Amino acid sequence: MRRSPATCTTWWGHSLAVIIAQADSVPFLADEARVREVSATIASTARSSLMEVRQVLGQIDGTGDSGPATLDEIVQGIRDAGVPVEHAVRGGPRPFGHDAGTAARRVLQEMLTNALRHGAPGMPVTVRETWRSADLVLEVENVVGSGATGGSGRGVDGMRSRLAALDGSFDAAVLDDVFVARARIPIDIPGGTR
Numbered sequence: 001m002r003r004s005p006a007t008c009t010t011w012w013g014h015s016l017a018v019i020i021a022q023a024d025s026v027p028f029l030a031d032e033a034r035v036r037e038v039s040a041t042i043a044s045t046a047r048s049s050l051m052e053v054r055q056v057l058g059q060i061d062g063t064g065d066s067g068p069a070t071l072d073e074i075v076q077g078i079r080d081a082g083v084p085v086e087h088a089v090r091g092g093p094r095p096f097g098h099d100a101g102t103a104a105r106r107v108l109q110e111m112l113t114n115a116l117r118h119g120a121p122g123m124p125v126t127v128r129e130t131w132r133s134a135d136l137v138l139e140v141e142n143v144v145g146s147g148a149t150g151g152s153g154r155g156v157d158g159m160r161s162r163l164a165a166l167d168g169s170f171d172a173a174v175l176d177d178v179f180v181a182r183a184r185i186p187i188d189i190p191g192g193t194r
Contacts, residue, residue: 018045018081021116028121041082071138074108075127083116084124091131097188103166104185107159108138111181114155115142118179135168138183144174159183 022042029035069077075087096104108127115125119142128139160170163183172181 015045017113017116018078018083021119021121022082025121038082041080045081069105069109071104071108071129074105074112078112078116078125085127086124087127087129089129089131093129093131094187096136096185100166100185100187103162103168104136104138104183107162107170107183107185108140110155110159111138111140111183114181115140115179118145119143120145134187136185136187138185140181142179144177144179156181 019042022038022045026035026038029038071093075085079085095101112125112127119125123143126139126141128137128141130137130139156170156172159181163170163185167186169184170182172179174180
């Protein structure tokens with residue numbers, strides 16, 4: 001799948017977070033076969049990211065096209081990298097307008113990137129996707145890891161600003177060593193309510 005240059009910055013950050021999370025888990029693996037499996041995942045994710053870079057370069061010179069990832073593809077990308085993800089969908093998914101769809105994908109990518117970057121290695125990540133009459137609510141939960149996180153601190157503010165521009169919302173908090181991030185993305189439906 002080819003992405004626009006603007007989408008790729010978020011996607012590459014997401015891919016790098018997957019690579020880092022996998023590499024960080026290697027010292028905790030006692031099974032040599034599992035070490036080889038994780039190493040293969042790291043290599044596969046890095047190759048995929050390199051292919052994305054080449055595609056973007058093709059788009060810049062006019063030889064490529066783009067298509068954004070779906071929410072399911074974003075979750076599956078995390079699973080394919082060897083991270084356990086529990087994904088629940090309630091309600092019926094509906095098409096978004098361009099801005100809301102782009103925001104939903106980028107916010108989910110950032111939420112998952114944060115879960116991988118700051119979460120406890122090897123612990124599952126929970127994604128809940130709730131489609132209501134006039135909005136989509138995305139929730140991502142993960143057990144908080146220990147030690148330095150290495151984040152810039154701009155991700156949460158960026159998500160909050162992106163969603164506020166669409167009359168949506170974002171909040172995040174730690175409760176009982178579990179980090180919970182929640183995003184509400186409005187769907188443009190005439191007569192709908194929030």
